[in-house]
Amino acid sequence: MAGRSCDVATLVRGDHPDPFGLLGPHLEDGRMTLRVFLPGARSVAAIDPDDNRKIAPLVRVDEAGVFAGRLESTEARPRYRLVADWGHGPVELEDPYRFPAWLGEMDVHLLAEGTHLEAHAKLGAHATRMERVEGVAFAVWAPNARRVSVVGDFNGWDGRRHPMRLRHDCGVWEIFLPGVAPGARYKYEIKAANGQLLPLKADPCGVSAEPPPDTASVVAAPDRFAWKDAAWLERRAAANGRDAPIAIYEVHLGSWRRKPAEGNRYLTYRELAEELIAYAAEMGFTHLELMPISEYPFDGSWGYQPTGLFAPTSRFGTPEDFRALVDACHRAGLGLILDWVPGHFPNDPHGLAGFDGTQLYEHADPRQGRHRDWDTLIYNYGRREVANFLHANALYWLERFHLDGLRVDAVASMLYLDYSRGPGEWVPNRLGGRENLEAVGFIRRLNELVYGRTAGTVTVAEESTAWPMVSRPTDAGGLGFGYKWNMGWMHDTLAYMHEDPVHRKHHHDKLTFGLLYAFDENFVLPLSHDEVVHGKGSLLGKMPGDAWQRFANLRAYLGFMYGHPGKKLLFMGGEFAQEREWNHDRSLDWHLLEKPGHAGMQRLVRDLNRLYRGTPALHQRDCEADGFEWIDGGDKAASVLSFLRRGSSPDLHAVIVCNFTPVVRENYRVGVPEPLRYREVFNSDAAAYGGSNVGNGGGVSAEATPWHGKSWSIALTLPPLATLIFLPQRAPA
Numbered sequence: 001m002a003g004r005s006c007d008v009a010t011l012v013r014g015d016h017p018d019p020f021g022l023l024g025p026h027l028e029d030g031r032m033t034l035r036v037f038l039p040g041a042r043s044v045a046a047i048d049p050d051d052n053r054k055i056a057p058l059v060r061v062d063e064a065g066v067f068a069g070r071l072e073s074t075e076a077r078p079r080y081r082l083v084a085d086w087g088h089g090p091v092e093l094e095d096p097y098r099f100p101a102w103l104g105e106m107d108v109h110l111l112a113e114g115t116h117l118e119a120h121a122k123l124g125a126h127a128t129r130m131e132r133v134e135g136v137a138f139a140v141w142a143p144n145a146r147r148v149s150v151v152g153d154f155n156g157w158d159g160r161r162h163p164m165r166l167r168h169d170c171g172v173w174e175i176f177l178p179g180v181a182p183g184a185r186y187k188y189e190i191k192a193a194n195g196q197l198l199p200l201k202a203d204p205c206g207v208s209a210e211p212p213p214d215t216a217s218v219v220a221a222p223d224r225f226a227w228k229d230a231a232w233l234e235r236r237a238a239a240n241g242r243d244a245p246i247a248i249y250e251v252h253l254g255s256w257r258r259k260p261a262e263g264n265r266y267l268t269y270r271e272l273a274e275e276l277i278a279y280a281a282e283m284g285f286t287h288l289e290l291m292p293i294s295e296y297p298f299d300g301s302w303g304y305q306p307t308g309l310f311a312p313t314s315r316f317g318t319p320e321d322f323r324a325l326v327d328a329c330h331r332a333g334l335g336l337i338l339d340w341v342p343g344h345f346p347n348d349p350h351g352l353a354g355f356d357g358t359q360l361y362e363h364a365d366p367r368q369g370r371h372r373d374w375d376t377l378i379y380n381y382g383r384r385e386v387a388n389f390l391h392a393n394a395l396y397w398l399e400r401f402h403l404d405g406l407r408v409d410a411v412a413s414m415l416y417l418d419y420s421r422g423p424g425e426w427v428p429n430r431l432g433g434r435e436n437l438e439a440v441g442f443i444r445r446l447n448e449l450v451y452g453r454t455a456g457t458v459t460v461a462e463e464s465t466a467w468p469m470v471s472r473p474t475d476a477g478g479l480g481f482g483y484k485w486n487m488g489w490m491h492d493t494l495a496y497m498h499e500d501p502v503h504r505k506h507h508h509d510k511l512t513f514g515l516l517y518a519f520d521e522n523f524v525l526p527l528s529h530d531e532v533v534h535g536k537g538s539l540l541g542k543m544p545g546d547a548w549q550r551f552a553n554l555r556a557y558l559g560f561m562y563g564h565p566g567k568k569l570l571f572m573g574g575e576f577a578q579e580r581e582w583n584h585d586r587s588l589d590w591h592l593l594e595k596p597g598h599a600g601m602q603r604l605v606r607d608l609n610r611l612y613r614g615t616p617a618l619h620q621r622d623c624e625a626d627g628f629e630w631i632d633g634g635d636k637a638a639s640v641l642s643f644l645r646r647g648s649s650p651d652l653h654a655v656i657v658c659n660f661t662p663v664v665r666e667n668y669r670v671g672v673p674e675p676l677r678y679r680e681v682f683n684s685d686a687a688a689y690g691g692s693n694v695g696n697g698g699g700v701s702a703e704a705t706p707w708h709g710k711s712w713s714i715a716l717t718l719p720p721l722a723t724l725i726f727l728p729q730r731a732p733a
Contacts, residue, residue: 007022008022008061008062008066009062011023011037011066011163012037012062012064012066012160014147014149014159014160014163014191014197015146015147015191015195016147016163017146017147017166018165018166019097019163019164019165020097020165022035023035023036023037023095023097024036024095024097024098025071025073025077025078025080025098027076031070032070032071032072032073032074032078033068033069033070033071034046034056034058034068034069034070034071034080034095035061035066035067035068036058036066036067036068036082036095036097037064037065037066037067037160037161038065038067038082038084038161039064039065039158039160039161040065040086041065041067041084041085041086042085042086042087043058043084043085044058044067044082044083044084044085045057045058045069045082045083046058046069046071046080046081046082046083047080047081047082047083047092048079048080048081049079049080049081052081054083055071055072055080056069056070056071056072056080057069064160077098077100078098079098080095080098081093081094081095082094082095093178093179094133094135094178094179096162096175096176096177096178099130099131099133099176099178100130100131101165101167101174102122102130102137102139102174102175102176103122103139103167103170103172103174107122107170108167108169108170108172109169109170111123111141111170111171111172111385111388112169112170112171113384114383114384114385114387114388115384115388116388116392117388117391117392117395117449117453118392118395119205119388119389119392120205120207120310120392120393120396122139123139123140123141123172123204123205124138124139124140124203124204124205124206124207124310125137125138125186125203125206125207125217125219125220126222127181127182127219127220127221127222128176130176130178133178134178134179134181135176135177135178135179135180136176136177136180136181136184136219137174137175137176137177138150138164138174138175138176138177138186138203139172139173139174139205140164140172140173140174140188140203140204140205141170141171141172141173141204141360141385141389142171142172142173142188142190142355142356142360143170143171143172143356143360144171144192144193144356144357144358144360145173145190145191145192145193145356145357146191146192146193146195147163147190147191148163148164148166148173148188148189148190148191148356149161149162149163149164149188149189150162150164150175150177150186150187150188150189151186151187151188151189151200152180152184152185152186152187152216153184153185153186154177154179154180154184154186157187157200159189159197162175162177163175171385180219181219182219182220182221182222183218183219183221184218184219185210185216185217185218185219186203186216186217186218186219187200187201187202187203187215187216187217187350188200188201188202188203189201190355190356190357191357192356192357192358193357193358194357196357198354198356198357199349199350200350201350201351201355202215202216202217202307202308202350202351203217203308204308204309204310204352204355204361204389205310205389206218206308206310206311207220207310207311207319208220208311208312208314208318208319209295209308209311209313209314210314211314211315212296212297212298212299212313212314212315213297215297215307215348215350217308217311218314220318220319221320223319223320223323223400225320225323225324225327227323227327227402228327228331229326229327229330229331229402232330232331232333233330233402233455233456236330236335236404236456236457237455237456239286239287239335239404239456240335240404240405240456240457240458240482242522242622242623242624243619243620243621243622243648244286244619245286245612245613245618245619246286246287246524246567246568246619246622247284247285247286247287247567247568247569247570247609247612247613248285248286248287248288248289248337248524248567248568248569248570249280249283249285249287249288249289249570249572249575250288250289250291250526250528250529250569250570250571250572251276251288251289251290251291251572252290252291252302252303252529252572252582252584253266253267253272253276253290253291253293253315253316254266254299254315254316254584255582255583255584255585255586255587255588256272256276256572256587256588257275257276257587257588257590258586258587260587264586264587266315266316267316268316268317268321269312269316269317269318269321269322269324269325270317270321270324270325272316272325273324273325273327273328273329274328276288277325277328277329277332277334278332280332280334281332281333281334282606283575283602283605283606283609284605284606284607284608284609284610284613285334285609286334286335286609286613287334287335287336287337287404287405288329288334288335288336288337289336289337289338289339289407289569290336290337290338290339291303291304291339291529292304292306292338292339292340292341292409293312293313293316293322293338294306294308294309294310294311294312294313294340294341295307295308295309295311295312295313295314296308296313296346297346297348297350297351298346299584299585300584301346302529302584303339303341304339304341304374304409304410305341305344305345305346305374305376306341306345306346307345307346307348307350307351307352309389309390309393310393310396312401322401323401323402326401326402326403327402330402335404335405336403336404336405337403337404337405337406337407337458337460338397338403338405338406338407339406339407339409340393340394340397340406340407340408340409341409341410342379342390342393342394342408342409342414342442342446343378343379343408343409343410343411343413343414344371344374344376344377344378344379344410344413345361345362345376345377345379346376346377347375347376347377352377353377359380360386361377361379361380361386361389362377362378362379362380363378363380365427367421367425367426367427368417368426368427371413371419371420372420372421373420380438381414381436381438381439381441381442382438382441387442387445390442390446391442391445391446391449394406394446394449394450395449395450395453395454398450398453398454398457399453399454403457404456404457404458405457405458405459405460405482406450406457406459406460407459407460407461407462408443408446408459408460408461408462408481409462410462411443411461411462411463411470412462412463412464412465412467414436414439414442414443415435415436415439415440415443415463415465415467416434416435416436416465417429417434417435417436418434440479443479443480444474444479444480446459446480447459447474447479447480447481448474448480451480451482458482458483459480459481459482459483460481460482460483460484460485460524461479461481461483461484461485462485462487463481463484463485463487464485464487464488467479468520469521470484470521471483471484471521471522471523472521481522482522483521483522483523483524483567484521484522484523484524485523485524485526485528485569486514486518486521486523486524486525486526486566487526488513488514488517489514489518489523489525489564489566490525490526490527490528490531492510492511492513492514493510493511493514493557493560493561494531494542495507495510496508496510496511496660497542497543497544497553497557497660498542498543498544499544500544500545501544501545501549501639501660501661501662501721502661504639504660504661505636505637505638505639506636508634508636508639511560511641511660512633512634512641514564515565515628515630515633518564518565518566518625518628519565519623519624519625519628521623522567522623523565523566523567523622523623524566524567524568524569525561525564525566525567525568525569526569527539527561527569527570527571527574528569528571529571529582531571532571532573532574532578532581532582533581533582535581536581537581538573538574538577538578538579538580538581538582539554539574539577539578540554540577540578540579541579541580541581543557545662547597549662549721551577551597551600551601551690552662552684552685552691552720552721552722553660553721554577554601555600555601555604555684555685555689555690555691555721555722555723556658556659556660556684556721556722556723557723558570558604558605558608558684558723559604559608559656559658559682559684559722559723559724559725560641560656560658560723562608562609562611562612562618563618563643563645563654563656563658563723563725565621565622565623565627565628565645566622566623567622568612570605572588573588573589574605575601575602575605575606576592576593576598576599576601576602576605577592577597577598577601578592579592596690597690599690600688600689600690600691601689601690603688603689604684604689607682608682611681611682611725615654615681615727616647616648616649616652617645617646617647617652617653617654617727618645618654618725620647620648620652621645621646621647621648626646627645627646627647628643628644628645628646629643629644629646630642630643630644631643631644631655631657631670631671631672631708631710632670632671632708638659638661638665638668639659639660639661640657640658640659640660640661640665640668640718641656641657641658641660642655642656642657642658642670642708643655643656644656644673651728651730653673653728654725654726654727655670655672655678655714655725655726655727656723656724656725656726657670657716657718657723657724657726658722658723658724659718659719659720659721659722659723660721661720661721662720662721663720664694664717664718664719664720665716665717665718666717667715667716667717668715668716668717668718669705669707669713669714669715669716670707670708670713670714670716671706671707671708671709671710671712671713672702672710672712672713672714672728673710673712674702674712674728675702675704675711675712676701676702676728676729676730677699677700677701677702677728677729678699678700678701678702678714678726678727678728678729679698679699679726679727679728679729680695680696680697680698680699680700680724680725680726681725681726681727682723682724682725683695683696683719683722683723683724683725684719684722684723684724685719685720685721685722691719691722692719692720694717694719694720694722695717695719695724696716696717696724699726699729700714700715700716700726701714702714703715714726
C-alpha cells in the first residue's frame with residue numbers, strides 16, 4: 001500500500017504527471033486502496049456517506065500529509081466521504097479524486113480539433129452537480145505544463161491540495177471540487193515543463209473576476225437571467241440593415257457619468273441601465289457602442305488591453321447586472337454593439353502571456369508576437385486552439401449576452417505583418433508577402449460564424465487602410481464584415497474644419513474626396529474617442545474662430561455628417577460640445593448644459609438623429625451609389641457644397657447645402673429635381689441651436705430656372721457657417 005513511495009514523493013513535490021492515477025480509490029493487488037493528500041492534517045478517515053459510519057481509517061504514509069488505507073468495497077467507484085482533523089476538531093469533506101472526468105469525449109475531440117464553438121461551456125469554472133454533490137468543475141488549456149492546480153479561498157491558495165487531471169488528447173487540465181460555491185475566488189498554479197513555478201494565472205475562460213486592482217477569477221452563479229427582449233430580437237436584423245438608420249452613441253462606461261458625492265464612483269450596470277439608456281433613447285440614437293468591457297487590469301487602457309475575455313468587468317457589477325443593461329437597452333429600442341479586441345493582449349503576469357511556460361497564445365518570435373506601439377502581445381491566429389478560443393468568445397458575447405454586434409478593434413494591425421514595423425522587423429508570409437494570411441483566415445471564419453449562428457447581429461471593422469472588400473461577403477472574396485469605419489472621411493473632413501474659413505477654398509477636396517470611394521464599403525462615419533484624446537482636443541476645440549464661430553463650425557459639420565452617405569457614430573460628449581479633451585478618470589462635463597451654446601448643440605444632435613431616422617432619403621441608400629448625387633461639389637471659391645440624397649423610392653430625396661464660411665450668401669441658387677416647394681427641415685444656424693437665425697422662412701418654391709443641369713432651381717439664403725436640409729413638399733395623395 002505504501003510501496004508507491006516514489007509516486008508519493010513526486011506528488012508532494014508538485015511534479016506528479018497524473019495525480020488522479022495516485023489519489024482517490026484504486027484497485028491495487030486485488031483490493032481497493034484509498035489515498036488522499038491533505039497537507040497539515042493530523043488524522044484522516046473514510047466514512048459511509050449515508051450513515052457516517054467509519055469504513056476505513058487512513059494511515060499517514062508521508063509527513064507532508066499523504067494518507068492511505070483499504071476500503072472494503074468491490075465497486076468500481078466506491079462511495080465515501082472523508083473526515084479530517086487539522087487540530088481544531090473533525091471536518092467532513094468530499095474527496096475530489098473520487099469523481100469522474102468533467103470533459104466528455106466529444107468535448108475532448110472538438111477542443112483538440114479547434115472547433116468547439118461553445119468551449120466556454122466546458123472550460124473555465126462551472127457551478128454544477130456531480131454524483132448528487134454540489135461543487136465547481138474547473139478546466140483550463142495548458143498543454144505544455146508539468147502540473148496545474150486550482151488554488152483559491154477554498155484551499156488556502158495551496159497548489160499542493162488540488163492538482164488537476166490532464167486530458168492528453170486536448171491539453172486541458174480539469175478537476176471537480178465539491179463544496180466550492182459561486183463567489184469563490186480562484187486562480188491556476190502552473191508549473192512549466194522545466195519545473196519553473198509561474199505567477200498565478202487568472203482563468204482565460206473565467207466569466208467573472210475581482211474588481212481591479214485585484215486579479216483573481218471568481219466562480220459565477222449559473223446564468224438564470226430572465227430576458228424580456230424577444231420583440232427586439234425579432235426586429236434587430238432590420239435595425240442593423242444597410243437600409244436602416246444607424247446613429248451610434250459611443251460610450252466609455254467609466255466616465256460617461258460618475259457619482260462625485262460618493263467618492264467619484266462609477267455608475268453600476270444597473271444604474272446605467274436607467275440613466276444612460278434613457279438619455280441615449282431621448283437623444284434619438286439607434287445604438288449604443290460600448291468601449292471594451294471584457295475584464296482589464298489597467299484603467300488607462302480603456303479596456304483595449306483585456307485579460308479576461310469572457311468576463312464583463314466587475315468595475316460596474318456582475319455578469320447578471322450587465323445582462324440587465326443589455327435587456328434594458330433592447331426594451332428601449334436601442335441596439336448594443338461591443339468593442340471586441342482580438343488584435344492583441346497585455347503581458348500582465350496573471351494573464352495569457354507565457355501561460356503554461358511557453359508562448360501558448362502568442363507567437364514566440366517577437367517579430368510576429370509583439371506590438372511595440374502598445375507593448376502588447378499578438379495572438380497566434382494560425383494555432384487552431386487559439387482561433388477557437390477567440391471565435392468562441394465572440395459567439396459567447398452575442399449568444400449569452402444578446403449583444404447586437406461586435407466592433408472589431410485594430411483590424412489593420414491584424415491584417416499586415418509589417419504593421420508599424422521597419423525593414424527586417426517582420427516575417428513575410430509563406431508567399432513572401434506582408435499580408436497576415438492566418439489573420440485573414442481567422443477574420444473570415446469569424447464573420448461566417450457570427451452571421452451564420454446569430455441572426456440579425458452585425459460586425460464592424462475598425463480598419464484604416466485600403467484593404468479591399470472589408471465589408472463584402474467572404475464567398476465574394478471579402479473579409480465578411482457588415483460595416484467598416486471610414487477613417488479616411490474622418491481624417492480629411494476634420495482637417496478641413498480645422499482650417500480657417502478664409503483658407504478653406506484651398507482645401508475643398510478634403511470634403512469631396514471621400515465621395516470617390518464612399519460606396520466601396522458599407523461605411524460608418526466615426527467621430528470616435530480616438531479623435532478627442534492624446535492632445536487632439538475636443539471636437540469643439542478643433543474648430544477655428546471666436547467662441548460663436550467655433551460652435552457654428554461644429555454645428556455645420558455635424559449637419560454635413562448627417563447629410564453625408566454612411567451610418568453615424570458620435571463619441572459621448574460630442575453631442576453637447578464638450579470643451580476639454582476626454583479624460584477616462586472623470587465624468588463628462590454635464591454642467592456645460594447650463595450654458596446656451598452647449599444646450600443648443602445637444603438640441604441640434606437630438607433633432608439630427610430624429611430627422612435622420614425619420615427621413616428615408618437620408619438613410620435608405622447610405623451604402624449605395626445611387627443614393628447620392630452632387631448638385632455642385634465644386635464651388636471652392638464660396639466653400640459651399642450642395643448635394644442630393646435619395647431613398648429607395650424615386651420620389652424620396654433631400655437637398656443638403658453647406659456653407660463653410662462665416663458669410664451670409666443671398667440668392668444662392670441650387671438646382672433641384674422637381675417643381676415643388678422645398679421645406680427647410682433643418683438649419684444649423686437656427687436660434688434654438690445658438691445660431692443667428694438666418695434662413696429661408698421655412699422653405700422655398702422651385703422656379704423654372706435651369707441650374708446645375710436641372711430644369712428647376714431654388715434661390716436660397718445661406719446662413720454663415722451652416723448646413724441646411726430641405727425636403728420636397730408634396731400634396732397629399
